[in-house]
Amino acid sequence: MTTYLPKTVMITAANSGFGVAFAKRFAAAGCRLILTARSQDKLNKVVQGLGVPVHGVVVDLSDRAAVEAMFAGLPADFRAIDLLINNAGGALGLEPGYAAQIDDWQKMVDVNILGLLYCTRLAIAGMVERKCGHIVNIGSVSGSYAYPGGSVYCASKAFVEQFSRTMRCDLIATQVRVTNIEPGMVETDFSLNRFKGDAERAAKIYAGANPLVADDVAETVFWAATLPPRVNINSIELMPVTQAAGPLAVHRTA
Numbered sequence: 001m002t003t004y005l006p007k008t009v010m011i012t013a014a015n016s017g018f019g020v021a022f023a024k025r026f027a028a029a030g031c032r033l034i035l036t037a038r039s040q041d042k043l044n045k046v047v048q049g050l051g052v053p054v055h056g057v058v059v060d061l062s063d064r065a066a067v068e069a070m071f072a073g074l075p076a077d078f079r080a081i082d083l084l085i086n087n088a089g090g091a092l093g094l095e096p097g098y099a100a101q102i103d104d105w106q107k108m109v110d111v112n113i114l115g116l117l118y119c120t121r122l123a124i125a126g127m128v129e130r131k132c133g134h135i136v137n138i139g140s141v142s143g144s145y146a147y148p149g150g151s152v153y154c155a156s157k158a159f160v161e162q163f164s165r166t167m168r169c170d171l172i173a174t175q176v177r178v179t180n181i182e183p184g185m186v187e188t189d190f191s192l193n194r195f196k197g198d199a200e201r202a203a204k205i206y207a208g209a210n211p212l213v214a215d216d217v218a219e220t221v222f223w224a225a226t227l228p229p230r231v232n233i234n235s236i237e238l239m240p241v242t243q244a245a246g247p248l249a250v251h252r253t254a
């Protein structure tokens with residue numbers, strides 16, 4: 001049974017994968033939504049048919065000035081954000097760290113870390129003032145379990161994990177909640193984007209694996225966000241049944 005419902009929910013990168021599923025799940029519960037995407041076309045596609053008041057913003061979250069303008073430009077009835085879902089992000093490349101593209105590293109840091117920080121800092125001031133609010137960060141199991149080729153992606157999600165924890169320390173007296181959601185393998189455009197449009201390579205990641213779907217993550221976030229305000233879910237790690245953390249690797253020369 002739902003005992004608490006956030007009135008206004010901001011979802012970053014609402015146009016793809018998890019973001020679309022979050023928008024649909026919170027719209028189905030009647031929440032008003034602030035949705036971001038990087039183009040008007042992408043935004044239009046998700047807004048259609050949600051059936052709740054939506055304020056859509058086209059923004060690249062790695063652009064600090066643009067994120068500041070987005071928050072400054074929120075219409076009066078969307079200003080009191082009850083729930084921010086820091087969803088935007090992703091992985092680029094799977095080369096070993098010593099051969100990775102520095103541009104890819106830069107882009108991952110810009111959105112997975114800096115974009116999340118800008119949105120959090122700008123949303124949280126009002127939450128503290130109102131003594132009510134919830135930041136849900138979309139981390140990853142890769143923040144806890146390193147894997148070959150994961151380098152900066154894994155490190156960025158480890159940042160999200162530790163940032164979530166430290167924010168909890170600072171928010172202890174404010175009634176503001178912080179949750180880090182750490183999914184394993186979920187079939188979305190994540191791998192297509194990681195492999196820069198190579199659909200065949202992306203498909204191989206999920207082939208025969210029965211991965212999670214975005215709705216599984218949306219249901220998990222919805223649960224954590226609708227518990228009574230006295231409850232803080234610190235973190236949730238979820239994986240497909242077919243996935244597990246591997247053993248420590250040993251490279252033998254003989």
Ligand SMILES: NC(=O)c1ccc[n+]([C@@H]2O[C@H](COP(=O)([O-])OP(=O)(O)OC[C@H]3O[C@@H](n4cnc5c(N)ncnc54)[C@H](OP(=O)(O)O)[C@@H]3O)[C@@H](O)[C@H]2O)c1
Nearest residue numbers: 013016017018038060061088089090111140186188189190
């Ligand atoms: N799928 C998984 O297996 C998995 C597992 C654990 C965690 N996650 C995390 O879940 C989140 C959502 O991923 P997904 O699976 O839904 O992947 P996705 O379908 O590739 O969606 C990623 C979204 O992030 C947006 N984005 C990327 N850079 C951005 C920027 N600079 N500014 C604004 N938006 C930006 C993309 O926008 P465009 O459409 O414009 O590119 C897209 O909407 C990410 O943080 C990802 O790291 C995914």
